[in-house]
Amino acid sequence: MQQQELKEGVNIGVNAGEKGMVQVFSIPKSMKENFRYTFCPGCDHGIAIRLVAEVIDELGIREDIISSTSVGCAVFLYDFLEVDCVEAPHGRALASATGVKRARPDKVVFTYSGDGDFASIGLAESMHTALRGEKVTSFCINNTTYGMTGGQLGPTTMMGQVTTTSPTGRNKEYFGYPIKVAEHIALCDGTAYSARVALDSVPHINEAKKAIKKAFQVQLDGLGFGFVEILSSCPTNWHMTPEEAHERVRNEMIKVFPLGVFKDVSA
Amino acid sequence: MADKSNEKVLIKGNYAIAQAAINAGCQCYFGYPITPQTEIGEYLSGKMQELGRAYVCAESELGAINMVMGAVSTGVKAMTSSSSCAVSLMQEALSYASSDELPVVLVNVMRTGPGLGYIYPAQGDYNQAVYGGGNGDYKLIVLAPSTVQECVDLTYRAFYLAQKYRNPTMILADGLLGQMMEPASFGEYPYPEVDVSSWALTGAKGRDARKIYSVATDEKKQIQHIYDLHKKFEVIAENETTYEEFNTEDADIVLVAFGSMTRNIKAAMNVLRAKGKKVGCFRPVTLSPFPYKALKSLADKGKDLVVVEMNMGQMLKDVKYAVEGKVNVSFVSRPCGEWLSVEEIVDAVEDIMVSNTSKSIQPGSVKEVSYAAARA
Amino acid sequence: MGKIIIDNNRCKSCYICTTTCPKGLIKKSSKTNRLGDYMVEFDDPKGECIGCAMCAKRCPDMAITEVYR
Numbered sequence A: 001m002q003q004q005e006l007k008e009g010v011n012i013g014v015n016a017g018e019k020g021m022v023q024v025f026s027i028p029k030s031m032k033e034n035f036r037y038t039f040c041p042g043c044d045h046g047i048a049i050r051l052v053a054e055v056i057d058e059l060g061i062r063e064d065i066i067s068s069t070s071v072g073c074a075v076f077l078y079d080f081l082e083v084d085c086v087e088a089p090h091g092r093a094l095a096s097a098t099g100v101k102r103a104r105p106d107k108v109v110f111t112y113s114g115d116g117d118f119a120s121i122g123l124a125e126s127m128h129t130a131l132r133g134e135k136v137t138s139f140c141i142n143n144t145t146y147g148m149t150g151g152q153l154g155p156t157t158m159m160g161q162v163t164t165t166s167p168t169g170r171n172k173e174y175f176g177y178p179i180k181v182a183e184h185i186a187l188c189d190g191t192a193y194s195a196r197v198a199l200d201s202v203p204h205i206n207e208a209k210k211a212i213k214k215a216f217q218v219q220l221d222g223l224g225f226g227f228v229e230i231l232s233s234c235p236t237n238w239h240m241t242p243e244e245a246h247e248r249v250r251n252e253m254i255k256v257f258p259l260g261v262f263k264d265v266s267a
Numbered sequence B: 001m002a003d004k005s006n007e008k009v010l011i012k013g014n015y016a017i018a019q020a021a022i023n024a025g026c027q028c029y030f031g032y033p034i035t036p037q038t039e040i041g042e043y044l045s046g047k048m049q050e051l052g053r054a055y056v057c058a059e060s061e062l063g064a065i066n067m068v069m070g071a072v073s074t075g076v077k078a079m080t081s082s083s084s085c086a087v088s089l090m091q092e093a094l095s096y097a098s099s100d101e102l103p104v105v106l107v108n109v110m111r112t113g114p115g116l117g118y119i120y121p122a123q124g125d126y127n128q129a130v131y132g133g134g135n136g137d138y139k140l141i142v143l144a145p146s147t148v149q150e151c152v153d154l155t156y157r158a159f160y161l162a163q164k165y166r167n168p169t170m171i172l173a174d175g176l177l178g179q180m181m182e183p184a185s186f187g188e189y190p191y192p193e194v195d196v197s198s199w200a201l202t203g204a205k206g207r208d209a210r211k212i213y214s215v216a217t218d219e220k221k222q223i224q225h226i227y228d229l230h231k232k233f234e235v236i237a238e239n240e241t242t243y244e245e246f247n248t249e250d251a252d253i254v255l256v257a258f259g260s261m262t263r264n265i266k267a268a269m270n271v272l273r274a275k276g277k278k279v280g281c282f283r284p285v286t287l288s289p290f291p292y293k294a295l296k297s298l299a300d301k302g303k304d305l306v307v308v309e310m311n312m313g314q315m316l317k318d319v320k321y322a323v324e325g326k327v328n329v330s331f332v333s334r335p336c337g338e339w340l341s342v343e344e345i346v347d348a349v350e351d352i353m354v355s356n357t358s359k360s361i362q363p364g365s366v367k368e369v370s371y372a373a374a375r376a
Numbered sequence C: 001m002g003k004i005i006i007d008n009n010r011c012k013s014c015y016i017c018t019t020t021c022p023k024g025l026i027k028k029s030s031k032t033n034r035l036g037d038y039m040v041e042f043d044d045p046k047g048e049c050i051g052c053a054m055c056a057k058r059c060p061d062m063a064i065t066e067v068y069r
Helices: A002-006 A045-059 A073-080 A093-103 A115-121 A123-132 A181-186 A202-220 A242-256 B013-023 B038-050 B061-072 B084-088 B091-100 B126-131 B148-165 B175-179 B219-240 B261-274 B292-300 B315-323 B342-355 B371-375 C016-020 C054-058
Strands: A023-025 A065-069 A084-087 A108-114 A137-142 A191-198 A225-231 A260-264 B009-012 B026-031 B054-057 B077-082 B105-110 B141-143 B169-174 B181-184 B243-246 B253-256 B279-284 B286-288 B304-309 B329-333 C003-006 C026-032 C038-042 C064-068
Touching: A045 A073, A045 A108, A045 A137, A045 A202, A065 A073, A065 A093, A073 A084, A073 A108, A084 B091, A093 A108, A093 A115, A093 A123, A093 A137, A093 B026, A093 B054, A093 B061, A108 A115, A108 A202, A115 A123, A115 A137, A115 A181, A123 A137, A123 A181, A123 A225, A123 B061, A137 A202, A181 A191, A181 A225, A181 A260, A191 A202, A191 A242, A202 A225, A202 C054, A225 A242, A242 C016, B009 B013, B013 B026, B013 B038, B013 B105, B013 B148, B013 B169, B013 B175, B013 B181, B026 B038, B026 B061, B038 B054, B054 B061, B061 B077, B061 B091, B061 B105, B077 B148, B084 B105, B091 B219, B105 B148, B105 B175, B126 B169, B126 B286, B141 B148, B148 B169, B148 B181, B148 B219, B169 B175, B243 B261, B253 B261, B253 B342, B261 B279, B261 B304, B261 B342, B279 B292, B292 B304, B292 B315, B304 B315, B304 B342, B315 B329, B329 B342, C003 C038, C016 C026, C016 C054, C054 C064
Parallel strands: A065 A084, A065 A108, A108 A137, A137 A225, A191 A225, B026 B054, B026 B077, B077 B105, B105 B169, B141 B169, B253 B279, B253 B304, B304 B329
Antiparallel strands: A023 C064, A191 A260, B009 B181, B141 B286, B243 B279, C003 C064, C026 C038
């Protein structure tokens, strides 16, 4: 089983000159040369971007991609991926992506944003893009907080979670409830694929890659909007070590934001 | 029906803008309804589908302008249209588009403000259009048509200038012009196609990946970028500033207006000339870049100016800035609604020629009311 | 028999790899990188690494740049 999963990795079977050895992992070709992530230590953005790059490599679509990123830690995608990218104001990545796709229907268009961007300031744009069934792919990194500004209460902050703007923890009277993005997007008729994945363990990372690939595939097949919500850790703003942060994803987040595929019209 | 022939057709301003956009090669329209510009979107909805071009009923003006940004980033021509309070929603994107150097084309068919206002025509968005409602140092190119024919001509020009200078460009019309029917001819799109291949996003095939963005985490780069934008606008000002002058040579007093009000100051000028008064007209076609030099040369010749606007004195400040205090600049205005009539302007100007007092004129009356009285 | 290559210029010392390796072959080093962080090092004297690449898959910075089997 593990063998098969590993075969999804790029460059498998390429003999790198090591005597009797085969390279089973390498940096995806779609990454920029000599990139160096500017994220905090242990941040899952790095893994998510790598998975996106691996999928782009496997589908052979790098040269056809025009991506759109908006504001937040996610914006720096364009410093790491060797794909065309247009910036959008905070929350408007999917409006921008709609414009790109309508102007160039032959291109592969994707957005990469955080939960604040996708599901708070940009919820109208995100949901209407799904409702219109735009043939674009979108990834939303859910780390239950606003990471770039230092860990404030966001749309996905969990009940009881302490942030710099919910110092006594999120409670329903004062702050209301978090949004379950993947389920909401799955309810939109134009959505072809909606899934939630996590990056806290190798099996979950493998599942995440499959979902990312599927979200691109529904676009390539012209089926509609492809969406993946990626549960991600934010060790810095959670005040945890990277490993503790992944334990929180595993033990707390997944209970609130269950993993799974919520819609797949191709299934 | 309107097409590319040179024949004149009777057509509404909003429809003229829409058809001109089609002729100019606008591939994508994104919009959200708001009176008094809704006809632009209505006209284009069917036409764009017929032509196999893109049309999206956006979820909001925020969505619409950002869709335009996405579309034009790929090198195609695209536009949106809206009106005053909804153009306010687009200011953030215009600031981004300026920094990203995206050739966004936006039509603002002005209604009344501030706030929701009402659908009365007005010219209250001059400041927002010319000085920008978004953050940071940026400038739009702003073109102000005064006739339905100019709705066509300046729409053509807007698409050209936007791509030529990679600068967001606004057509600043008003409700009067949008709803007015007048003869206009379209003809072919008169400008050359601009080569966008050096920057447009088309997928990183056979070249390095391109990114269009406004954030520079390096201070020097950010500073240089703002200088570059500024220098670009100086070139635009040098090359593209346009205006009209009528009878200014022998005039003692020159009326200054933009957009639809140009029509009424021209008529008032004719009435006053018939009465033996030496009156001329001046009208900026580009509000940004503004024709400072041309107005200064009028001032250098000692001609007093009367600015006539449907707002509380927005272009007035630019005119005063241009003439550097050398001549008297008076002001005739109404904030919105019933357009200042020719009679009202004539009366006001005659009065100004005697007393040099600015006027704010209440509707429904030819009688002038002084600025202070109008406010009280 | 496997082998990994670590790019310590990319490593930000999150140490996820040290707990991920099923055989405990990646260890915190006593050396520091240009950021002043203690680096990690691949220490496999007995040739226990099977090249499962789990470390590389979980490394958030792609500092484990190559895995061989």
